[in-house]
Amino acid sequence: MKKRALLLSLLLLSGCSREFVEKLYDVDYATTNRFAKNLAPLPGQFTKDAAALDRLINSFSGQVKRHWGDHDSLIAGKRQYVKYTDGYLSRAHVDFVRGLVIVETVATTEPETHLKKAIATTLLTPDNPAGVDLYSDSEIELNGKPFLYGQVLDQEGKAVEWSWRANKFADYLISHKLKKRKIRYQQAYYVEIPMVADHVNKRSYKYASIVRDASRRYGIPEDLIYAIIKTESSFNPYAVSHANAYGLMQVVPNTAGADVFKLVKKKSGKPSPQYLFDPAKNIDTGTAYFYILRNRYLKEVRNPQSLHYSMISAYNGGTGGVLKTFDSNRKRAMNDINRLQPNQVYWALTNKHPKAEARRYLQKVTKFQKEFNQGKI
Known part of the structure; x- marks a missing residue:
């Protein structure tokens, strides 16, 4: 209780409204099961039926x-x-x-x-x-x-x-x-x-030039791309998941993949599994989705570090999950994010996000970013 009281005081002193601070403690902790019932088909296997x-x-x-x-x-x-x-x-x-x-x-x-x-x-x-x-x-x-x-x-x-x-x-x-x-x-x-x-490093080295090119193309830091790949797949090029996600950055064709095709590639449809199993195309697509998060869905987040944390969380749990951490109303949620310091945004996303997986995800990615910058990835 003492820790909670101290944290409440710090948040109030930072300029947050009491209503917002109290809402941080009222978020439903129930985990949402986002996984599909069946495993996704792999290349050349099946129709959409x-x-x-x-x-x-x-x-x-x-x-x-x-x-x-x-x-x-x-x-x-x-x-x-x-x-x-x-x-x-x-x-x-x-x-x-x-x-x-x-x-x-x-x-x-x-x-x-x-x-x-x-x-x-x-x-x-x-x-x-x-x-x-x-x-x-x-x-x-x-x-x-x-x-x-x-x-x-x-x-x-x-x-x-x-x-x-x-x-x-x-x-x-x-x-x-x-x-x-x-x-x-x-x-x-x-x-x-x-x-x-150093098997993880051995795998990561293979994608160095691809990561570098994607970073330059979309203005997304290399350490973030590496940290996402390590978190999502541990640099396993054969990675598949029950969420119908494919490849190194675990891109879901129907959501992130479709957004990248429409908003960045300017073409209809969505990437196929074959497309996403190509490391260069997978990393390009995953990085392009970060570009969309930064410049479209989360563009109203003013502090660069707060935006950074919000993008990472949104890559796993969606933009809606990020906003619901702060308020059910999008405008009020953005206002709350912008009133907080970056470390307070991080705390909220790793403690009060509606999905337990997303709370852990942000912690893992930021940890791996730090390791990358220390030469451990």
Whole structure:
């Protein structure tokens, strides 16, 4: 209570009305579930027909559960790459947060042969998200530089780029690092491959020139773009989410993507998943949306730092969420934001935003911005 009283006094002394200050404590903390019921389709998979999408997801999930069970089923997400192959008997799981690659198989005959192929496929999977179907067991065409190149080193400390080295490393892993565990009624064979300590930096370096170009094009700071990418996807080019968001900056085609096409690109429609899985187009689109937030939706926010915090929060929870943090009336909300100091705006958005996810989001992004400027990203 003492902390609350002190904060109330500071806000009142800064010029905020008592009505506004009291409203900060009356915001509903209930989290809004913004996630769609079904996973989004990936490139080349399906039409816009919802029933067809439901059938796709149900079929895929059913196949995964049939081979791996309910408790061991994994599906690709924002910060993890998951790809099934070999009739759903084998899978690759890249955990970008833990920095760990797990390749495993539940094949009952010649499991080591199945595992070797799965390991080699994982190591050689190309840096081309549009060419890999994450929601089936389809084979991957192995050409071009692998997307894990330099993030994983073999037993000789060498990066893996060619088939012969991938197979040699697979043989080593099976001979020296093979593990087993029970999955339902069957035995799973697997290996764990640690990623290099600076794997996040390795991925981020690949996009340096793209980030630089987008920053210059739209006048958005590079550190902000990097921080958003790290928060949204941990620099996973295969990132997908239940919110129908795609790629490095997790752009949602129907909202941010459509706005960028209409207001910046001056064309109709919305970006396709294929479009957003292209790193250059994804970063361009995500950065362009910040341009829209700054110059259109939040242009009335006068203090540059307050605007900065509001833009970050709006990228995750929408402009409406930012304004509702202060008042249900847009004009009064803007007036309240402009009466506050930037640190007070930050406090409100990280403590009183209607969505818990958005409250955490602003904290994460500003933390990663600081780390970028300290050379940690």
